Amino acid sequence: MNCIKSDILQAIATHPTIIIHRHIHPDFDAVCSQIALKKTLQQSFPEKNIFAVGCDAENLEWIGSMDVIQDHEYRDALVIVCDTAEMKRISDQRFQLGATLVKIDHHSDGENYGDLTCVDPSYSSVCEMLADLFFSYPESFNLTIEAAAALYAGIMGDTGMLKNGMAGERTMRVVSQIKKFSFKPERIHRLMKKNGTDLSKWKQLVAYRAQVTEQGIASLRVTKEMLENLGLDSYEAAPLIHALVAYKPARIWVLFIEEDGKIRVRIRSKTAPVNEIAKKFGGGGHKLAAGALLSSWEEADQVVEDLGEKRMR
Ligand SMILES: [Mn+2]
Structure with a gap:
C-alpha cells in the first residue's frame, strides 16, 4: 500500500x-x-x-x-x-x-x-x-x-x-x-x-605504528597524545580500522583508541569469530566485526593475547 x-x-x-x-x-x-x-x-x-x-x-x-x-x-x-x-x-x-x-x-x-x-x-x-x-x-x-x-x-x-x-x-x-x-x-x-572514503592519508601511520603478532593479529594503539598530534577526536579516528585492514595483511585487526580515560576497541576478522572475545570484555557485535570499551591498556594487551589464542586453536 x-x-x-x-x-x-x-x-x-x-x-x-x-x-x-x-x-x-x-x-x-x-x-x-x-x-x-x-x-x-x-x-x-x-x-x-x-x-x-x-x-x-x-x-x-x-x-x-x-x-x-x-x-x-x-x-x-x-x-x-x-x-x-x-x-x-x-x-x-x-x-x-x-x-x-x-x-x-x-x-x-x-x-x-x-x-x-x-x-x-x-x-x-x-x-x-x-x-x-x-x-x-x-x-x-x-x-x-x-x-x-x-x-x-x-x-x-x-x-x-x-x-x-x-x-x-x-x-x-x-x-x-x-x-x-x-x-x-x-x-x-x-x-x-x-570521513569520506580516502584512506590513503592513514597509510603511513599504519605502516609505522601497527604491530602484527606471530598469530596474525594486527593491532594499532591510538593514544590521547597521538590523537592530539593528528588533530582528531576519537570519533574522527574511527575509520583507521579500515586503513588497518587495507594496509596491514593479517587474520584479525584490532584498533584501540583512547577516549575519556577508557579505550575503545574495534575488532575485525577475516574468518575467525571475534564477538565472543568482545563480549568477554563487556562489548559485543557480529561474528567478524565486534567491539568493546576497555578500562586500561593492560586490558588491551589481554584482548590481543586472547585473540591470538583463539587463532591457534
Ligand atoms: Mn538517500
Whole structure:
C-alpha cells in the first residue's frame, strides 16, 4: 500500500517497539535518517522501545551507533526501513521478523515491499522526507539537537552539500527549519569531509605504528597524545580500522583508541569469530566485526593475547 505521512504517524503510534533498518554499505543519508528517526522517536515516545540496527559503519559513528538486539524484540514490532530500494540490500535481514513493515525511500526505481510503502522521488533524501514529516506534526514529534544535526548531514550528503541539483525549494525550507536547532554545521562539514572514503592519508601511520603478532593479529594503539598530534577526536579516528585492514595483511585487526580515560576497541576478522572475545570484555557485535570499551591498556594487551589464542586453536 502506498502511504502518506499520517499513515507513518499512525503506525508509529500503535506499536510498542520500533526497529529502524537501512541499507548495507551505508552512506550519510542511510545512517542519518536512521539515527534522526531513532532520536526523535525516543524523545517523542519515551514509553516505546526504539532501536537502530545494521552492520557497523565506523566512519559514520559520530552520527550515532547501532544497537545490538535479540530476535525476540521483533515480536509486535514496527520495522521501518530507510533509504533502501531493494529488500536484499537491507542490512540485518531480521527486518522480516517484525509485525508491520514500512518502507521509507526516495529512490524511484525500487522494489515494492512492506505493508506500507512510502516512496517519493521528489525528495532529495530520506532525511528530507523525515524532516518534512516531523515538521508536519509538531505536536507529535519532538526533535533534539542530535536529530536535527543528523537530518542536516543526511540532506547535505545526498545533495552533495546542496550542489548536485537534488535540492529543491522544500529542501531549502526544511534546512532552514532544521537550522533553528543550535548544532554546528561547520563541525558536520568537517566530519563529513574527514570521513569520506580516502584512506590513503592513514597509510603511513599504519605502516609505522601497527604491530602484527606471530598469530596474525594486527593491532594499532591510538593514544590521547597521538590523537592530539593528528588533530582528531576519537570519533574522527574511527575509520583507521579500515586503513588497518587495507594496509596491514593479517587474520584479525584490532584498533584501540583512547577516549575519556577508557579505550575503545574495534575488532575485525577475516574468518575467525571475534564477538565472543568482545563480549568477554563487556562489548559485543557480529561474528567478524565486534567491539568493546576497555578500562586500561593492560586490558588491551589481554584482548590481543586472547585473540591470538583463539587463532591457534
Ligand atoms: Mn538517500
